[in-house]
Amino acid sequence: MPEKEIGKPLGIFGGTFDPVHFGHLRLAEEAADALGLAGVRWIPAGQPAQKKSPKVGAPQRLEMVRLAIDGNPRFELDAAEVDAAQTSYTVPTLERLRQADVCGTQRSLVLLVGADAFAGIGSWHRWEKLIELAHIAIAYRPGYPVDTASLSPALASLFRDRFCTDSLMLAESPAGRIATFAMTQLDISATRIRTLLSKGHSTRYLLPDVLVDHIQAHHFYSEI
């Protein structure tokens, strides 16, 4: 990451990425601009806590993310959760990032989530700790409203207390605020891509060509 970017917040983007697609890539790219991020650290889950077993193994999902983000100077890949080969929980992941030899305690970290993921945060392991470790930025996603009426009371209360309208405020502290940002609305999901592949249908233009070819070469998702 260039030195002039060091004082800016770092985006943290975790997911199963089974497989990574243009919805993920535009979320990260647009978050970097909208929130003034130095860059985005992609963290594929080893064994995700919230989902049924991914259809493709962790090293293979990691490799797909590597191929997808290759050449983007604002993106970096964090393989630690995959290497750990155990269930990935976001709070321990952020605690790892807060260690002195990774990001330290003072760096502004912004956890990037889609609106569907945010609505489910109340079920995450030790979720109340999240906001002490990072800011949270919520991307609008087709079909998932970002309004307190659709959230659990505890999460709605956190949202109201921590919401900031000016995303530049994310740079002023290491953690503790919640922001939203608009992104190009792409109704793409990994589930839909897996379904298309299982039927032998095309997935071109839903994810990078390099992944379309990679998935085909490795016969990923041919059955689900």
Ligand code: ATP
């Ligand atoms: P699946 O369909 O298997 O549930 P997914 O496409 O939702 O997968 P994940 O790896 O679970 O992908 O998502 C990682 C993060 O990306 C989550 O925070 C999710 O909300 C967000 N995300 C995924 N797709 C989009 C999209 N099209 N627009 C906005 N955010 C998205």
